[in-house]
Amino acid sequence: MDYHNDGYPLVQRDGGFDTVGSIETNVADGFTMATVGDLLLARPVTKGHYPGLADVLKIFHDADVTFGNLETNILDARSQGCPQAEYGGAYCISAPELGPDLKAMGFNMVSRANNHTLDWGVEGMRETSQALEENGIVYAGAGENLAQAGAARFCETARGRVALVSFTTTFEPMSRACDPAGEAPGRPGLNALRLTKNVVILAEMLESLRRVREVLPGYEPSAYDPGRVEVAGVAFKTGDKVGYSFETDPRDVAGILRNVRRGKQFSDFCIATNHGHQPGEWSQEPPDYEQFFARKLIDAGADAYVVHGPHLLRGIEIYKGRPIFYSLGNFFCQDLRTPVGADMFEAYGKDPRVDTDAEVTVDEVAKGYPTAGGFVGAQSDAVYYESVVAVSRFEQNLLAELTLYPIELGRSKRFANRGVPCPAVGPKAEAILKRLQKLSEPFGTKIEIENDVGMVRIHSISS
Structure with a gap:
């Protein structure tokens, strides 16, 4: 059999050759992807009083795909699931009404692999899947075994079929899915990319x-x-600089690259997405492994690589006409959640007979996640409540224009009301976009600021 120069076998058709399993992009001109970061939602919002939210949601109206990371579980905790002894730092949970609410906002694709996927056990994971399926929202990253959790999932749009592959580098050990082995069945859970962490010293x-x-x-x-x-x-x-360095697990990398390649072979456009906190939620720079890995994903067929998890903005790179978002921060950050498991009360020195769920979660935001050595990753600073909606428009199967709409999540509001996006304007918009400008400069990306909006015009960027 003859082979194409990318390694794929060729077959003869109508006197010519075509590639079997081609990873070429094939969307109609004008294909548009609206992308946001973490959806930390505790309750529905579309029918509530949240000034500015409707203006943000209008950005999604003309998008073929609207994507975000669902960092919560959708279930009725009175009758389903239970808080697990091993959880992602907080018990993320939302009411069953969140499914229709996400659909009403315009989301049609979400990632599921993150450190909160199994906060409420396998039952909570399954209930969340059902809520999304009932509302026509495509998800990837969680399943009954590793093959299902790692597989690409597909969304049909008027301009092409879109694949989504979701994985996470930040997860609880028991939440990792696995495949059957001999007589042992597979394990439900998430699609993980394991990392080996090294402390770099002089x-x-x-x-x-x-x-x-x-x-x-x-x-x-x-x-x-x-x-x-x-x-x-x-x-x-x-090393030359004190810090942290990460090495990717070659088995996980091989599986993820295969799923991206397979997803693209069965679609016209492929999104790869990672939920990762590395090197820490204090860092506005991505971990040292990620740029090389992001480019490998695009070389394998991904048309966009989207990172979420640090809960703050990181830079943007354009590689071979495709966007790499090293973190899009938070799109929702509703800090108050209920119910809260007993383990979380204990972690923050609270008594469920005296203290309330709100008092626990206020401490969580102020101190950060509890660990054996104390608290890490406090998220009370303004940068965790400022982000962007990224809208990517493709022409001739390459990114033609990237528009960045700055948003703020009401950090100054009372806890019960904060965490819902509204447009950032004036000095606030300029500050967000200038920060993103600076973070993107090392990747060769030039962001122009016009009327409170960031613009990346691809003709000015060398890929």
């Missing part, structure tokens, strides 16, 4: 750590690595 620090390791109880000598040492389960390696 060379002169490494020898001191090596001496510490050698006097710890239970130390057994192993192969000597001049640039790396592990102490009490933490890996350290040398």
Whole structure:
């Protein structure tokens, strides 16, 4: 059999050759994708009093695809599911009415792989799936086994069929889906990309750590690595700048790339999306592995790579005529949730007989997620309540124009009302867009600001 230069076999048709399983993009001109970050929703909003929300939702009206990351569970906790002992830092839950509400907003595709996918157990995961299916919202990233969780899911639009592949680098260990093995059945859960974390230190620090390791109880000598040492389960390696470095699991990478390629073979356009907190929610820069991996995804057939999870904005890159969003921050951030599991009361030193659910979640926002070593990732700063809606328009199967609409989520409002987007205008809009300008400069992306809107015109960018 003959092969195309991209490695795919050729078959003869009508006297010529065509590629089997082509990963070419094939949408009609004018195809538009509206993209947002995390949907941290606790209750429906479209019928409520939220000034400015309707103006934001108008942005979605002409989009073929409207995408966001569903970082919550949709179920009635009085009769379904239960708060798990292992959860994503908070028990994210929404009322059953959220399904119709998401549809009314205009969302037709959402990702499901994130650290809150199994906050309410497998039953909560399944109830969420049913709520989305009943409202015609396509989701990916969660399923009855790894094959289902990792597979691309498809949305039919007037300008082409769209695939979505969802995975996460931030997850609880027991939430990871797996496939059957022999007589053992598969495990329900999410599509994970496992990372190995290294602490990067200067060379002169490494020898001191090596001496510490050698006097710890239970130390057994192993192969000597001049640039790396592990102490009490933490890996350290040398580098030019102190920080964190991440290595991707090759098995997970292979599965994700295959699912992207397969998704594109069965569609006209493919979105790949990752929920990742690395290197930390304090960082406005992506982790060191991500640019290389993002480009591999696009080379495999993805037409857009969307990151969410840090809950703040990071830069934008245009690679081979396709957008890479290194984080789109929050689109919703409703901090008050109910009910709250007993484990979360304990984590924040609260008593469910005395304290309320609201008092627990206020502490969560102020202190961050609880860990064995204390609290990390406090999210009370303004940057967690400022973001953009990104609208990508494609012509001739390449990104022609990217429009960035700045939004704010009402950080100054009382907790019961904050977290719902409205348009950012004037100095606030300019501040958000200028921050995004600066964050995108290292990727060669030029954002122009016109009338409180950011514009990326692709002719001015070298891919």
